[in-house]
Amino acid sequence: MSLLDTLAAIELREVLLLADSAIRLATPLILCAMAGLVSERAGVIDIGLEGKLLAGAFAAAAVAALTGSPWAGLLAAMVTSLAMAAVHGFACITHRGEQIVSGVAINILASGLTVVIGIALFRQGGQTPSLAADQRFGEIALPLAETLAAVPVLGPVYGDLISGHRLPVYLAFAAVPLVGWLLWRTRFGLSLRAVGEMPAAVDSAGQSVTALRYRAVLLAGLLCGVAGAYLSVAHGGGFVREMSAGKGYIALAAMIMGRWRPWPVLIACLLFGFLEAGAARLQSLEIPGLGTVPNDLVLVLPYVATVLLLAGFFGRAIPPRALGTPYVKER
Amino acid sequence: MTRLPAWADYGLLPALNIALAFLVTGVVVAIIGENPVEALATMVEGAFLFPGGIGYTLFYATNFIFTGLAVAVAYQARLFNIGAEGQAALGGIGAAAVALSLDQVLPGLMVVPLAIAAAAAAGLAWAIVPGWLQAYRGSHIVITTIMFNTIAAGLTVTMLAGALRDPRQPNPQTRQVEEAARLPAIHDLARDLGLEAATSPLTLAFPLALLAAVLVWVLIFRTRWGYALRVMGQSEPAAVYAGIPVRRLTLGAMAVSGALAGLMAVNVILGDAGRLVINFTAGYGFTGIAVALMGRAHPVGVVLAALLFGALFQGGTELDYVYRSISREMVLLIQGLIILFCGALSLMLVPWVARALAAFRGPEDAEGRA
Numbered sequence: 002m003s004l005l006d007t008l009a010a011i012e013l014r015e016v017l018l019l020a021d022s023a024i025r026l027a028t029p030l031i032l033c034a035m036a037g038l039v040s041e042r043a044g045v046i047d048i049g050l051e052g053k054l055l056a057g058a059f060a061a062a063a064v065a066a067l068t069g070s071p072w073a074g075l076l077a078a079m080v081t082s083l084a085m086a087a088v089h090g091f092a093c094i095t096h097r098g099e100q101i102v103s104g105v106a107i108n109i110l111a112s113g114l115t116v117v118i119g120i121a122l123f124r125q126g127g128q129t130p131s132l133a134a135d136q137r138f139g140e141i142a143l144p145l146a147e148t149l150a151a152v153p154v155l156g157p158v159y160g161d162l163i164s165g166h167r168l169p170v171y172l173a174f175a176a177v178p179l180v181g182w183l184l185w186r187t188r189f190g191l192s193l194r195a196v197g198e199m200p201a202a203v204d205s206a207g208q209s210v211t212a213l214r215y216r217a218v219l220l221a222g223l224l225c226g227v228a229g230a231y232l233s234v235a236h237g238g239g240f241v242r243e244m245s246a247g248k249g250y251i252a253l254a255a256m257i258m259g260r261w262r263p264w265p266v267l268i269a270c271l272l273f274g275f276l277e278a279g280a281a282r283l284q285s286l287e288i289p290g291l292g293t294v295p296n297d298l299v300l301v302l303p304y305v306a307t308v309l310l311l312a313g314f315f316g317r318a319i320p321p322r323a324l325g326t327p328y329v330k331e332r
Numbered sequence: 333m334t335r336l337p338a339w340a341d342y343g344l345l346p347a348l349n350i351a352l353a354f355l356v357t358g359v360v361v362a363i364i365g366e367n368p369v370e371a372l373a374t375m376v377e378g379a380f381l382f383p384g385g386i387g388y389t390l391f392y393a394t395n396f397i398f399t400g401l402a403v404a405v406a407y408q409a410r411l412f413n414i415g416a417e418g419q420a421a422l423g424g425i426g427a428a429a430v431a432l433s434l435d436q437v438l439p440g441l442m443v444v445p446l447a448i449a450a451a452a453a454a455g456l457a458w459a460i461v462p463g464w465l466q467a468y469r470g471s472h473i474v475i476t477t478i479m480f481n482t483i484a485a486g487l488t489v490t491m492l493a494g495a496l497r498d499p500r501q502p503n504p505q506t507r508q509v510e511e512a513a514r515l516p517a518i519h520d521l522a523r524d525l526g527l528e529a530a531t532s533p534l535t536l537a538f539p540l541a542l543l544a545a546v547l548v549w550v551l552i553f554r555t556r557w558g559y560a561l562r563v564m565g566q567s568e569p570a571a572v573y574a575g576i577p578v579r580r581l582t583l584g585a586m587a588v589s590g591a592l593a594g595l596m597a598v599n600v601i602l603g604d605a606g607r608l609v610i611n612f613t614a615g616y617g618f619t620g621i622a623v624a625l626m627g628r629a630h631p632v633g634v635v636l637a638a639l640l641f642g643a644l645f646q647g648g649t650e651l652d653y654v655y656r657s658i659s660r661e662m663v664l665l666i667q668g669l670i671i672l673f674c675g676a677l678s679l680m681l682v683p684w685v686a687r688a689l690a691a692f693r694g695p696e697d698a699e700g701r702a
Binding site: 046048088091092093096097098099100101102103105106107108109110111112113114116117118120121124127247250253254257295297298300301304305307308311312313314320 | 360364365412414465469470471472474475476478479480482483485486487489490493494615618621622625656657658659661662663664665666667668669671672675676677678679680
């Protein structure tokens, strides 16, 4: 089928299915991208999204398997991811280490620790036991979904697309306005963004650069933890090795595509979600004149787009000015 | 900032940081309920004492010398090449494409150098694009190389599913390169000389890696180009002021770096495996970061660090055999900790060491230092 035929053949139900799976795939991206946004707006590069996501996913599945409660899993994921964020902060803020190196270390640590502890705890080759339905976050039916089902267009859109997701999905969509409000509508947010642009000014205004950056980094940790819990105790039913599978890096790409602003970042995440959902549904994409483009190449499009954007071939992505520079107080 | 004498800076400090990494790993092993000392002994045994153990250790070390040098060359110019993984993957595609299309036509002695050159060229091409984008378009090299890693992975899968795939194999992989067009194994050479040698995947790629280390040393510390590179790494404004063409140098540094990373593929495609498989880079590009940081971006340090990591990887496989509760991923943990302590936290111990040295030397020396 050519691209046009494919598009023509798609009906509303198909579109809804695609959108629904796009939302599911975008959820961890949204949470991680918001995490990256908060951290980088405060001037701390966060290459370690991937590692925190992975560690969070493992902690959530392990604790949910041991206690039987997805809530305990979510808490464990947030604590674990927070601890890794604290290490990042300790290295980058307290000791002014290279932020990229620290992020790489976090990613590799997470790869190693999740498997090592997983094998020690469960002896299943690094996986956690698969979780029963009551050990995961269930699908939430929003009120009126049944009542509206008969209404054309609105009914299926509300019932199939908006209702019926698991808790972290709604948390992710709530995180976007929350981050927007926190960073652009509060005093704390003003200071936090200032610390990413010109820390010396914040310092001379009598606020602690260290404290502000720590809060940003730790907040990023919490958000990545929620994303991790989504992967293993909501979307999936258990942890498997390397289950983050580069999502932390796609989130980083989405954060740049959205130019470090919550709503554009959300759109970028959804776009990448659609791309992934679409690539999974079509076995290969046929473009008239070009021939067949294999699925695996379609999946790298977000990365190509990010490279082109960063290089200024369309639009311009300007990072916070003090991004990546440790703050040294003048003496 | 506190200054340390050179021997403490290059010897004591890295040793302490590595010791810290091992200490933390030991704690994790103890928490799992195994004896850390016994686990370490198992690793040492696997890496050095078992027949073929040293061969495997040096085989892994070969990968790490190439990727470690790649990261180190860029790091001398303060460029973070996180993309050695992708550049090595491209090197694999290059080497495989050349070796597979020529090995049944030309004699092996001609195919091998061509395939090696192709590996370097492909890695170079994959690295020079992020270099160019940083130098002339202002995009951050770290982000670009991360993206290029993933694009390279997608490209490898596509090539292995299509053009390079061996249709007779159930899994996506290439056919094996003809024996004559591969690098000879060290154990075969040793046996030809009448020596006893255990079978291992070690090939002539190892001496090639050592040669690369020597050439990198000459390039960085004995040429004008290398001097300019180091000036740029110390201070870019100073380099600009001195009339050093920083943009062109960025391209050059990434070109050399990418070529070295691409050469890693030689050890696999023209070595024991003799074929391209999915994910043959297995994170070695990232290990290169640990190796470069541990070796303080100096070729001698890189070779030593690569040997340590080679031993760790081979020892890690041994852990897999001996223990049910410890797996080879323990090595990833050590690797992450080494990057953390030798890289991001490298300055943490400086004040402590300085204080300890001052206390040890007594007041008269401390005055001379000030």
